[in-house]
Amino acid sequence: MIASLILSKYQQHHEEQTLSNKFISAPKINDIYFLDFRLFNESLRPKEKYRIAKVFDITGDVITLRYGDLLFPSKHKAADSIRFGQLRYTEYFQPERFNFSHHDIQTLRDTGAIYLVKRPFQNKVFGNFVSPSRPAENSSSFILGKREYLSGVAYFEDPYDEQGFSKAFQYFTQSAKLGFPKGQIRLAQMYLEGIETEKDLTLALFWLQQAALQSNKRAIIKYGIVCQQVENCNLSDFYQFLIESGVNLKVRESAVKLSS
Numbered sequence: 001m002i003a004s005l006i007l008s009k010y011q012q013h014h015e016e017q018t019l020s021n022k023f024i025s026a027p028k029i030n031d032i033y034f035l036d037f038r039l040f041n042e043s044l045r046p047k048e049k050y051r052i053a054k055v056f057d058i059t060g061d062v063i064t065l066r067y068g069d070l071l072f073p074s075k076h077k078a079a080d081s082i083r084f085g086q087l088r089y090t091e092y093f094q095p096e097r098f099n100f101s102h103h104d105i106q107t108l109r110d111t112g113a114i115y116l117v118k119r120p121f122q123n124k125v126f127g128n129f130v131s132p133s134r135p136a137e138n139s140s141s142f143i144l145g146k147r148e149y150l151s152g153v154a155y156f157e158d159p160y161d162e163q164g165f166s167k168a169f170q171y172f173t174q175s176a177k178l179g180f181p182k183g184q185i186r187l188a189q190m191y192l193e194g195i196e197t198e199k200d201l202t203l204a205l206f207w208l209q210q211a212a213l214q215s216n217k218r219a220i221i222k223y224g225i226v227c228q229q230v231e232n233c234n235l236s237d238f239y240q241f242l243i244e245s246g247v248n249l250k251v252r253e254s255a256v257k258l259s260s
Contacts, residue, residue, distance in 0.1 A: 016116060017116075019117070019119075020109070020114075020116055020117040021109070023117040023118075023119050024105060024106060024109045024114070024117055025106075027055055027058060027063055027102070027105065028055065028058070028119065029055050029056065029057060029058060030054065030055060030119075030120055030123075030130070030131065031054070031055040031117055031118070031119050031120075032052060032053075032054055032055075032082070032087075032117065032118040032119075032120065032125055032130055033052070033053040033054070033055070033065065033114050033116075033117055034050065034051075034052060034075070034078055034079075034114065034115055034116035034117070034118075035050065035051045035052070035053055035067075035108075035113060035114060035115070036049065036050060036112055036113055036114075036115050037049065037050060037051040037071060039108075039111060039112065039113040040113060044071065047071075047073040048071035048072075048073075049071065049072065049073055049074070050071065050072045050073075050074065050075055050077070050078040051067055051068055051070070051071050051072070051078070052067075052068040052070075052078055052081065052082070052087070053065045053066065053067050053068065053093075054066055054068075054087075054093055054130070056093075056097065057097075057218065057221070057222070058189075059189070059192065059222045059225045059226060060189075060192035060193060060201075060204070060225075060226065060229075061101055061102050061103075062099050062100070062101060062102075062225045063099070063100050063101075063102060063105050064097050064098070064099050064100075064221075064225075065097070065098045065099075065100065066093040066094055066095070066096065066097055066098070067093065067094050067096075067098070068081075068087075068092055068093055068094070069091070069092055069093070069094055070086075075115070075116075079126060082125050082126045082128055082130060083126045083127065083128055084128070085128045085129065087125075087128075087129065087130040087131065088128070088129045088130070088131070088132055088133075089132070090132050097221070099225060143180065144178045144179060144180065145174070145175040145176070145177075145178030145179055145180025145183050146175070146180055146182075146183075148171045148172075148174040148175035148178065148180070148183060149171070149172065149175040149180050149182050149183040149186065151167075151171045152167075152168040152169075152170075152171030152172040152175060152183065152186060153168070153186070155167040155168040155171065156168035156172075156186075165195055165196045166196050168186075168190075168196075169187075169190055169195065169196040169197060171183075172186045172187040172190060173187055175187070176207055176210070179210070179214075181210075181211035181214045181216040181219060182211075184207045184208070184210045184211040184219070185207070185208065185211050185216070185218060185219055185222065187207050188203075188204040188205075188206075188207040188208045188211075188219075188222070189204075191203045191204040191207070192204045192226065201226055201229060201230050202230065204226055205223060205226055205227065205230065205233065208222050208223040208226065209223060209238070212238075212242060212247065213242065213245055213247065215247050215248065220242070220247075220249070223235075223238060224238075
């Protein structure tokens, strides 16, 4: 019986690590990273060892994390914080954003700094919610470009439609041209990743700027990340342009810099 229990735990651990590697290789927004924070910060207190982070955004090759507010003495305590529902609270994750390249994330995984990754299913991990509940998108309310955006999302996320990405690109393009900021951001993301189109950072910047002009904070932050990768892109000029266009600009400095 003991041997069977040990084997079962080993198999479970192996499956978790295999899935973690899969999620690291193809990250998604809302993935939960379990961190051995001693490998991030050497000046922690003895009981401050482990921390939870969440993928809040992905811009091309750049993955944006926000860290949880608490540090834990054991991996078990870190997992329990999810089981007890702490991640359901809006202020659980700190507001500061940390940007890592995909290569950096892979290195953190290889060194054990990211020791486990969980991908929420129906917004749950370990049986409890990991994000505050939000009202579903109301497709019945008419906003120009919104219907096309929702159609694009549906096709993009459909694993059974071989033409899903192509259809999504068409719908996101329609949505973007109609001025819907979420559609503009999704179209920019497809240009960043080269999905159903040639990779084009200049066009990605153009569509992010269109969304930013509508005071979309996410677009402003994404523009800052992409701008660092484009020669002759001047972030100060972009911010000044937004201000002159009437955008109330408030962006944390850390939100537009890649973490080393």
